Amino acid sequence: MAVPARVTEAAEPVLRLRGIGRRFGGLRAVDGVDLELYxxxxxxxxxxxxxxxxxxxxxxxxxxxxxxxxxELFGADVTQDPARHRAKLGLARTYQQSRVFDGLTVEDNIYLAALGVRTGHTFPFRSSKRDAPLRAKARAAAGDVGLIDRLQSMVSGLSHGERRQLAIGMARAMEPKLMMLDEPAAGLSRAERVTLIELLSALPSDVTLLLIEHDMDVALRVAQSVTMMHEGRIIVEGTPAEIRANKDVHELYLGSRYYDE
Amino acid sequence: MSATVTRGRAGLRTGMTWPVLIGWGVLVAVAVVLLLAPQIFSAYDLSQILTQALWLGIAAVSVTFLYRYGGMVSLAQVAIYGIAGFAMGNVVHTINSEGGLNLGWTPWAGVAFGIAVAVIVALLFGAIASRSYGIYFLMITLALSLLVFYFFGQVTKLSGFGGIRSISRPGFIGDPITDPKPLYYTALGASVLVYVLLRYVVRTPFGIALQGIRDDPPRMRSLGYNVPLHRTLAFALGAFVASIAGILSVWFNTQISPGSINLAQTIAVLIIAVIGGLSRLEGAWLGALAYALIDYYARQHTPTLGLWLNPGRFATIIGLVFLLIVLLSPDGLIGIGHRLRDLAGRRLGTPPTSDTAAAREEQALPETAGVSTASGPSSSGGQEP
Structure with a gap:
């Protein structure tokens, strides 16, 4: 497989990073990163x-x-825009730690995700006309991630794997155009990883997916292309096959740093 | 006895458990006692204990609401009810024209004005405090609270010398000293309305989002929510509730002075919320009742133990009881009540409720109670980046 075919190569990129750098004091955590996603x-x-x-x-x-x-997100410069505006534009993300709302039920968690990208956050009345579509969406998303039986459970009682599923369910309920998942497979069992791969593979094909993942199985099965970062910079980009064959990747991941020297 | 058994069976058939039935039983008993209180208690007890507990409970429930559903420990609630009280006291007719502006408005216009001013000031205060979390939020609200106290202490044009006295009340309340019944029922009605309002609001989109912000503000931002705006509006709702307490306190005391919104009172309302139990709104009134009872009896019956204790040191008793309740039950009196209910439920043979709506309400504390851990939702320090 060559560089993955982009049906919409001519289309506007979903995400375009130009020369992104981020310093924390003297530390250059990210340094000169360019990235385009279609x-x-x-x-x-x-x-x-x-x-x-x-x-x-x-x-x-x-x-x-x-x-x-x-x-740039979806063609608009959002460099100085707050996070909530980017969510409304169609960006959803998950975190390394699941970051779900412990004091609410599974359904309320997903409901909040679905409500967040719409208006009426501060609507102080119960209205089934407004809420019914969002509740339906929340239940559908819960079904998609295998939590339909836990809808009314408090999130504080969920297992680690279920919290991971919920985090992805919340991202799905936002119906994003760009979904960014930070180590979705971290801490999952073998069986749960299989479920995760199925879940990610089943995403609508127009949803752009950006993953951070250490688990090669998940990373290379879900992805069509791989970006390798090291010390804040992008060092290699390519298809999973190219990455597997790349010497730098082996050195960094397999610890054969001194092999050639 | 047979009646209880029948009710129990009926309850079990419809999926109700003993703890739920006990809960309903307690509710009905409390409602009956509250409605018949003027017939049961002396006028003095009714006024000094029950009416006082009801309006203090409204003040405390604004603290409980902000903490339980918004993760905010506010020390500004007393200042805000003071603003409502002073605003009303200035515009309505007062017999003694030395205090306040004495504009001669009708009592109800004064109520609306007092609440409106308090809510508007709270929107400003909330906007200032809404980007801070935990101990920083607490310190900012404390500073605002002291600001209000010193403002009324020094701007005597608005607070009179030593307060505004003989503030006129709506006609139907009459004189609460000769006949405490109308004010008692007013405070009771206001309490019920406030309770129902808050229980309703927390299940609206606004309320559910507020609970999300309590649990993880940065996460809510990344879901698309305007977190500072949401917290500001919640703070204003808390202020609306507190301002009702402020109006009632003025009617109860017939006057308001800077001393009635000092730091001691600020702490007293916080103590009421904590001893009542921050896990449920009802706890505020339970705490207020306990506070009013302890206050009332400690003043009269504190024993003399050498230099350690005498009737003049009734506050020591309040402090000890506070300590005892917090140590025995971090969940306050309401937590003790729930444990008793579940214990009784177990004795009666059915398992206590768990993982259901009732249990859900109780589990969902932002953090364990207590100011030192109240840095709760902020993991990234005091200020949002």
Whole structure:
């Protein structure tokens, strides 16, 4: 397989990063990153701990602004826009720690995700006319991620795997155009990983997916293309096959750093 | 006895458990006692204990609401009810024209004005505090609270010398000293309305989103929510509730002075919310009742134990009881009540409710109670980046 075919190569990129840098004091967590994603891309970011992957995610999602460079989402420059605007534009993300709402039920968690990208956050009345579509969406998303039996369970009582499923369910309920998942397979059992791969493979084909993943099985099966980061920079980009064959990747991941020397 | 058994069976058939039935039983008993209270208790007890507990409970429930559903520990609630009280006291007719502006408005216009001013000021305060979390939020609300206290202490044009006295009340309330019944029922009705309002609001989109913000503000931002705006509006709703307590306190005391919104009162309302139990709104009134009872009896019956204790040190008793309740039950009096109910339920043979709506309400505390752990939702320090 060559570079994955982009049906919409001419289309506007979903995400375009130009020269993104982020410093924390003297530390350059992210340094000069350029990245383009097109509708339907499935991209994994690989890299050892401290490579700057999560920092890059936080910059893209608007958790904090970059110190250098610009971010375009769906053709609009959002470099200085707050996170909530990016969510409304169609960006959904998950976190390394599941970051779900412990004090609410599974259904309410997904409901909040579905409500967030719409108006009426501060609507102080119960209205089944307004809520019924969102509730239906929440239940459908719960079904998609295998939590239909836990709808009324408190999230504080969920297992680690279920919290992971819920986080993805919430991202789905936002009906995003760009979904960014930070280590979705972390801490999952073998069986749960299989479920996760199925779940991600079943996403609508127009949803663009950006993953951070250490688990090669998940990373290379879901992704059509891989970006390798190291010390804040992108060092390699390519198809999963190319990445598997790449010497740098082997050195970084397999610890054969001194092999050639 | 047979009646109880029949009810139990009926309940079990419809899926109700003993704890639920006990809960309903307690509710009905409390409702009956509250409605018949003027017939049961002396006028003095009715006024000094029950009416006082009802309006203090409304003030405390604004603290409980902000903490339980918004993860905010506010020390500004007393200042806000003071603003409502002073605003009303200034515009309505007062017999003694030395205090306040004495504009001679009707009592009800004064109520509307007092509440409106309090809510508007709270929107401003909320906007200032809404980007802070945990101990920082608490300190900012404390600073605002002291600001209000010193403002009324020093701007005597608005607070009179030593307060505004003889503030006129709506006609039907009459004189609460000669006949406490109308004010008691007013405070009872207001309490019920406030309780129903808050229980309703927390299940609306606004309320569910507020609980999401309580649990993880940055996550809510990334879902598309305007977190500071939401917290500001919640703070204003808390202020609306507190301002009702402020109006009632003015009617109860017939006056308001800067001393009635000082730091001691701020702490008293926080104590009421905590001893009542922050896990449920009802706890606020339970805490207020306990506070009013302890206050009332400690003043009269504190024993003399050498230098350690005498009737003048009734506050020591309040402090000890507070300590005892918090140590025995971090969930306050309402937590003790729930444990007793579940214990009785087990004795009666059916398992206590779990993982259902009732249990859900109780589990969903943002963090364990207590100011030191109340840094709750912020994992990233005091300020949002």
């Amino acid at each position: 509708p339907g891309d499935r991209r994994t970011i690989l890299g050892p701990n401290g490579a700057g992957k999560t920092t890059l995610f936080n910059v893209i999602a608007g958790e904090f602004p970059p110190t250098e460079g610009t971010i």
